[in-house]
Amino acid sequence: MSxxxxxxxxxxxxxxxxxxxxxxxxxxxxxxxxxGFDPTAKKYYILDMFPYPSGDGLHVGHVEGYTATxxxxxxxxxxxxxxxxxxxxxxxxxPAEQHAIRTGQHPKETTKRNIDHFRKQLQALGFSYxxxxxxSTTDPTYFRWTQWIxxxxxxxxxxxxxxxxxxxxxxxxxxxxxxxxAYIADIPVNWCPELGTVLANEEVxxxxxxxxxxxxxxxxxxxxxxxxxxxxxxxxxxxEALDWPDSIKQLQRNWIGRSEGAEVIFxxxxxxxxxxxxxxxxxxxxxxxxxxxxAPEHPLLDQLTGTFSExxxxxxxxxxxxxxxxxxxxxxxxxxxxxxINCINPINGEIIPIWVADYVLINYGTGAIMAVxxxxxRDYEFAQQFNLPIRSVVKPAKGELTVPFISYDGIIxxxxxxxxxPIIEAKIAIIKWLEEHGHGRGTIxxxxxxxxxxxxxxxxxxxxxxxxxxxxRALPEEELPLEPPHMEDFRPTGTAEPPLAxxxxxxxxxxxxxxxxxxxxxxxxxxxxxxxFCDANHSERFVxxxxxxxxxxxxxxxxxxxxxVDLYVGGVEHAVLxxxxxxxxxxVLFDLGHLSTPEPFQRLINQGMILGYDGQKMSKSRGNxxxxxxxxxxxxxxxxxxxxxxxxxxxxxxxxxxxxxxxIYRFLARVWRLAMVEDKEGEWTLSDNxxxxxxxxxxxxxxxxxxxxxxxxxxxxxxxxxxxQMMICVNEFINANPCPLEALQTLLRLLSPLAPHLAEELxxxxxxxxxxxxxxxxxxxxxxxxxxxxxxxxxxEVTYVLQVNGKVRGRLTLPATTEKEAVEKAALNxxxxxxxLADQTVQKVIVxxxxxxxxxxxxxAGQIVV
RNA sequence: GCCGGUGUGGCGAAAUGGCAGACGCAAGGGACUUAAAAUCCCUUUUCGCGAAAGCGGAGUGUGGGUUCGAGUCCCGCCACCGGCACCA
Numbered sequence: 008m009s010x011x012x013x014x015x016x017x018x019x020x021x022x023x024x025x026x027x028x029x030x031x032x033x034x035x036x037x038x039x040x041x042x043g044f045d046p047t048a049k050k051y052y053i054l055d056m057f058p059y060p061s062g063d064g065l066h067v068g069h070v071e072g073y074t075a076t077x078x079x080x081x082x083x084x085x086x087x088x089x090x091x092x093x094x095x096x097x098x099x100x101x102p103a104e105q106h107a108i109r110t111g112q113h114p115k116e117t118t119k120r121n122i123d124h125f126r127k128q129l130q131a132l133g134f135s136y137x138x139x140x141x142x143s144t145t146d147p148t149y150f151r152w153t154q155w156i157x158x159x160x161x162x163x164x165x166x167x168x169x170x171x172x173x174x175x176x177x178x179x180x181x182x183x184x185x186x187x188x189a190y191i192a193d194i195p196v197n198w199c200p201e202l203g204t205v206l207a208n209e210e211v212x213x214x215x216x217x218x219x220x221x222x223x224x225x226x227x228x229x230x231x232x233x234x235x236x237x238x239x240x241x242x243x244x245x246x247e248a249l250d251w252p253d254s255i256k257q258l259q260r261n262w263i264g265r266s267e268g269a270e271v272i273f274x275x276x277x278x279x280x281x282x283x284x285x286x287x288x289x290x291x292x293x294x295x296x297x298x299x300x301x302a303p304e305h306p307l308l309d310q311l312t313g314t315f316s317e318x319x320x321x322x323x324x325x326x327x328x329x330x331x332x333x334x335x336x337x338x339x340x341x342x343x344x345x346x347x348i349n350c351i352n353p354i355n356g357e358i359i360p361i362w363v364a365d366y367v368l369i370n371y372g373t374g375a376i377m378a379v380x381x382x383x384x385r386d387y388e389f390a391q392q393f394n395l396p397i398r399s400v401v402k403p404a405k406g407e408l409t410v411p412f413i414s415y416d417g418i419i420x421x422x423x424x425x426x427x428x429p430i431i432e433a434k435i436a437i438i439k440w441l442e443e444h445g446h447g448r449g450t451i452x453x454x455x456x457x458x459x460x461x462x463x464x465x466x467x468x469x470x471x472x473x474x475x476x477x478x479x480r481a482l483p484e485e486e487l488p489l490e491p492p493h494m495e496d497f498r499p500t501g502t503a504e505p506p507l508a509x510x511x512x513x514x515x516x517x518x519x520x521x522x523x524x525x526x527x528x529x530x531x532x533x534x535x536x537x538x539x540f541c542d543a544n545h546s547e548r549f550v551x552x553x554x555x556x557x558x559x560x561x562x563x564x565x566x567x568x569x570x571x572v573d574l575y576v577g578g579v580e581h582a583v584l585x586x587x588x589x590x591x592x593x594x595v596l597f598d599l600g601h602l603s604t605p606e607p608f609q610r611l612i613n614q615g616m617i618l619g620y621d622g623q624k625m626s627k628s629r630g631n632x633x634x635x636x637x638x639x640x641x642x643x644x645x646x647x648x649x650x651x652x653x654x655x656x657x658x659x660x661x662x663x664x665x666x667x668x669x670x671i672y673r674f675l676a677r678v679w680r681l682a683m684v685e686d687k688e689g690e691w692t693l694s695d696n697x698x699x700x701x702x703x704x705x706x707x708x709x710x711x712x713x714x715x716x717x718x719x720x721x722x723x724x725x726x727x728x729x730x731x732q733m734m735i736c737v738n739e740f741i742n743a744n745p746c747p748l749e750a751l752q753t754l755l756r757l758l759s760p761l762a763p764h765l766a767e768e769l770x771x772x773x774x775x776x777x778x779x780x781x782x783x784x785x786x787x788x789x790x791x792x793x794x795x796x797x798x799x800x801x802x803x804e805v806t807y808v809l810q811v812n813g814k815v816r817g818r819l820t821l822p823a824t825t826e827k828e829a830v831e832k833a834a835l836n837x838x839x840x841x842x843x844l845a846d847q848t849v850q851k852v853i854v855x856x857x858x859x860x861x862x863x864x865x866x867x868a869g870q871i872v873v
Numbered sequence: 874g875c876c877g878g879u880g881u882g883g884c885g886a887a888a889u890g891g892c893a894g895a896c897g898c899a900a901g902g903g904a905c906u907u908a909a910a911a912u913c914c915c916u917u918u919u920c921g922c923g924a925a926a927g928c929g930g931a932g933u934g935u936g937g938g939u940u941c942g943a944g945u946c947c948c949g950c951c952a953c954c955g956g957c958a959c960c961a
Binding site: 014252253254255257258260261262264266268285286287288289300334335336341364365366367368370371372375376377378379383384385386388389452453454579582583653654655656659660661662664666667669670671673674676677680727728730731732733734735738741742806808810812813815818850851852853855858859861862863 | 874875876877878879884885886887891892895896897898899911912913914941942954955956957958959960961
């Protein structure tokens with residue numbers, strides 16, 4: 008393709024404009040206090056999910072989201088807004104380190120090279136980033152503040168009475184280490200031997216590591232955790248006011264997994280001092296509990312009796328040897344073992360047996376359940392397996408009782424205290440009874456677990472933590488940033504010991520203190536980068552208060568919007584990882600008074616995936632990967648940008664089509680030829696056809712329709728239809744002779760956010776001849792976006808579609824000003840309709856102004872004709 | 874199993890409850906050309922009738938409903954995609 012004659016000289020002018028933009032600094036968004044800052048301009052913060060700069064370079068999927076935000080950024084600048092549109096690099100973390108190990112180079116070098124390559128590729132697409140604000144998470148001037156924020160979390164606790172994070176000094180209990188938001192815990196974690204590190208729950212998919220797909224095992228380890236669970240309720244609640252896709256909100260809600268229920272305390276029959284607390288969402292079925300189940304790892308098991316049967320020990324061992332995958336396999340039959348100990352149901356004093364079974368999970372609720380086999384499928388299956396009694400305590404509101412009966416549409420039976428109540432009321436009554444009698448309480452459980460934050464890898468932020476006498480303390484703030492030691496051999500040790508342990512002189516902090524050896528996960532840097540962009544070079548604070556308040560301030564107090572980034576565009580894969588973690592950090596910093604908004608991202612859009620031509624996900628092994636560099640070489644950056652926007656709705660997944668790119672390329676060439684002609688030598692010169700003549704009525708209508716449609720579509724992020732309208736406009740003028748300058752001028756302005764190189768080049772060529780043209784854009788604070796005039800959109804005559812009983816039977820052209828009654832009258836008199844109206848009685852006439860008339864008739868017999 | 878999303882020509886798609894298929898791709902035809910490329914113009918949901926202009930019927934996964942009128946709103950079902958899943 009590249010050997011073909013170019014339809015317009017993009018390869019000459021695209022790099023030229025890119026260079027011009029870079030050198031002139033036109034895309035720099037001004038902070039308050041900067042020379043030229045305009046306090047009257049609206050601020051607009053539009054953010055991309057910054058990339059991990061992989062060795063593979065830019066993907067066409069990146070191009071899609073980045074083009075969408077670039078169009079918005081350029082559009083808002085033309086509207087006179089002060090736009091913040093930054094870019095940076097999420098360059099710490101596992102993939103970068105894996106890549107370095109594979110290529111045998113130090114991650115510092117590979118990261119730098121990859122970043123340089125990525126930056127070049129982005130600039131070759133003409134994206135209007137403010138490169139003055141470029142950041143990399145691996146830069147000490149950046150991760151200094153990542154470490155500082157960690158210390159904020161370390162020195163903070165969650166006060167349940169205020170429902171807020173507060174400085175640890177306001178905590179008056181005896182062990183502050185028990186309540187810090189960043190804490191050390193000895194718990195079973197996801198250890199991945201292949202990667203040589205532990206992973207967060209969110210990074211383990213079906214028992215495999217999300218990165219690389221290696222198997223993951225449970226093992227108890229001492230790790231840094233974040234108490235994100237204390238924010239579970241706010242993380243759910245605050246979703247409401249965000250302009251996010253419902254699907255993403257739902258994903259986060261499901262992940263947090265709030266469920267309301269009750270804790271019920273059962274007393275051990277032979278030892279009334281010992282009690283078991285269970286969690287249930289079905290307190291209404293308390294009378295139906297016929298046995299109780301403990302998770303095999305339940306700590307109470309060790310206290311209950313020292314004389315475990317051999318069988319129980321064997322069972323517990325077998326469970327711990329199982330992988331998560333085996334254990335959660337729904338298809339397998341349930342296993343369990345009776346403990347030989349009974350407990351007492353508080354509601355009726357009934358003595359029921361205690362079992363141990365691995366269908367009860369230790370890390371949800373209390374690790375113990377009351378089993379109600381008549382109303383829970385799992386309990387039912389277990390009871391069948393081991394011949395345990397099944398007692399129905401709810402019957403359906405209508406219809407036959409089937410067991411197990413799970414539905415909420417039921418009435419309580421066999422339960423003296425709550426007999427005959429509907430389920431919801433019964434729940435409340437039981438909880439009230441439990442609380443009054445000290446046998447339990449209403450409570451809320453979450454699926455969300457605390458966030459495992461430490462990794463046993465080299466390429467990440469070191470923790471600003473010191474250890475002395477087996478106790479941790481914060482590294483003094485003035486010693487930040489704490490840079491990782493330079494190491495030649497930074498590979499995982501093959502054991503649970505982090506590689507930093509090998510840097511012995513770095514590890515030793517003083518005679519008696521050593522440094523923390525773990526590093527932070529990749530999420531650390533991406534949790535707050537959007538804040539740093541507001542003030543990327545500030546050295547005194549993670550972001551200056553003034554800049555943060557300006558770019559993140561509440562945009563709409565009336566609508567109770569929380570504010571934050573005005574538009575955030577990225578892939579759906581971050582729905583429950585990055586987007587949840589960032590919200591958590593943000594809320595902590597907000598509670599501590601460092602930020603002015605409770606949420607980071609007001610509006611979120613997920614771009615769909617770009618698939619291969621075969622409709623499959625692009626992958627090297629399928630051989631269907633499209634390289635953006637090659638598309639740029641053949642068709643130019645504008646064509647690539649425009650094509651990806653024309654493919655379909657931004658949120659949809661859609662397959663790549665090379666002929667589709669050619670179609671867009673042809674369209675851009677048509678725009679070019681509106682103004683340019685090629686002479687015999689193949690040189691392009693300005694066409695004599697362009698003239699300063701007034702638009703005809705019809706032309707003016709097309710131009711103003713286009714202004715309106717493109718403006719509204721850009722604001723709605725409906726770029727495909729905006730482009731369609733521009734095509735219609737170009738089709739209108741391609742054969743206009745002469746072509747009015749005004750049409751061309753308007754079209755170029757409308758096109759400039761989408762295909763900026765072509766628009767700039769033509770504008771600049773035209774303005775050499777037509778001095779009436781001012782600058783295309785980017786001159787600050789003056790709106791240069793075209794305005795449409797509704798008057799020009801109207802037609803003098805409109806054609807009505809005439810229907811009889813909903814079927815089109817004719818048309819009628821009338822002056823646009825014709826009154827409804829006159830339209831009706833004209834329609835009834837229209838000759839083409841008469842055959843359909845003969846023998847009929849007109850029952851009703853519907854007139855939709857400017858569009859259609861529907862005549863509803865009835866036969867004399869009284870039947871409506873259909 | 875639960876939650877969410879999507880179903881419209883050969884393909885990507887478009888349609889404030891008001892002429893379904895704009896715009897683009899692909900396909901076919903024409904103009905220009907010695908020829909090709911490029912460019913420009915025309916046709917293109919489908920079935921029936923017609924030499925043709927045209928006329929008539931059907932049609933937005935599927936079955937119902939609301940409405941003068943449904944791709945669009947409501948109820949049921951089917952298929953595909955994504956997420957969660959022994960979470961009590």
